[in-house]
Amino acid sequence: MPEAVTSSRVVSTVTGPIELRWAEVTHQGRRRENNQDAVLSSFPLFVVADGMGGHIGGEIASSRTVERLSAAVKRETVSPDVIEEALERAVDDIASHTETTDDGTGTTVTGVYLDLTGEEPTWVTLNIGDSRVYLLRDGALAQVTTDHSVVQELIAAGRLSPEEAENHPYGNVITRAVGPSDGVVPDYVRLEVVDGDRFVVCSDGLTKELTDYGILHFLLQHEDPAAAVDAMLEAALENGGRDNVSIIVVGARLVSADDDTSTVEISSPVSS
Structure with missing residues (x-):
């Protein structure tokens, strides 16, 4: 089992400091030969x-997408324009690997970032594909992103129930991805920052094995992000681990003047 690590950072905003704590984990699962997921967890x-296509095509698609996004984050403030330019570069990277990729090679890309450029800090989620972002707020868990998948379209059209979708033969077919076509733009959702917000960003390898109630259970049981991702990964593997599993948990706390905090990023290992 990989060892999860909790990182923390206090950031200054126009409305006061915010402490972020996060952890991530990725695992190939119990039935896959390699891990085609890639994770970026960097403030x-x-x-x-979550990559797809060929023996290693999906791995190339997901890794190049994360590398392009990572490079963009290091250079500039995150914005939709920055994200979309990075994704366009990733599409070119994927297409350049002609020996290992084809027209069906691509990747989902799903996540959340803290936007500090406005009058108030806000969260912004982004999504292409069927990986997901969940938000835990006031004790309730909500799926923020909407899957780009055949079964989600059938659900939206009233032709399929969520229960029927769980075992639908087209359950793995997505309708939007980075790679197969040019100019793919993420869906964005902007949210206010509330004290105690906790996000889960995950590939479908988690949601195939763990219900929304299960995700909520482990978030409520484990305040520490590393402990939460470890517990969810262990449960997903115990439930079958049919796919690669990637999980990020990000939490935010509004810092008061009496809190003893610093702006230094701190990392501490948590046993898995």
């Missing part, structure tokens, strides 16, 4: 990419 952007 202010937290992203999961």
Whole structure:
């Protein structure tokens, strides 16, 4: 089992400091030969990419997408324009690997970032594909992103129930991805920052094995992000681990003047 690590950072904003704590884990699962997921967990952007296509084509697609996003984050403030330019470069990277990729090679890209450019700090989620972002707020868990998948379209059209979708033969077919076509733009959702917010960003390898109630259970049981991702990964593997599993948990706390905090990023290992 990989060892999860909790990182923390206090950031200054126009409305006061915010402490972020996060952890990530990725695992090939119990039935896959390699891991085609890739994870970016670097303030202010937290992203999961789930690759598809060929023996290693999906791995190339997800890794190049995360590398392009990571490079963009290091250079500039995160914005939709920055994200979309990085994704365009990733599409070119994927297409350049002609020996291992084809027209069906691509990757999901899903995540959340903290936007500090406005009058108030806000969260922004982004999504292409069927990886997901969940938000835990006031004790309730909500799926923020909407899957780009055949079964989600059938659900939206009233032709399929969520229960029927769980075992639908087209359950793995997505309708939007980075790679197969040019100019793919993520869906964005902007959210206010509330004290105690906790996000889960995950590939479908988690949601195939763990219900929304299960995700909520482990978040409520484990305040520490590393402990939460470890517990969810262990449960997903115990439930079958049929796919690669990637999980990021990000939490935010509004810092008061009496809190003893610093702006230094701190990392501490947590046993898995």
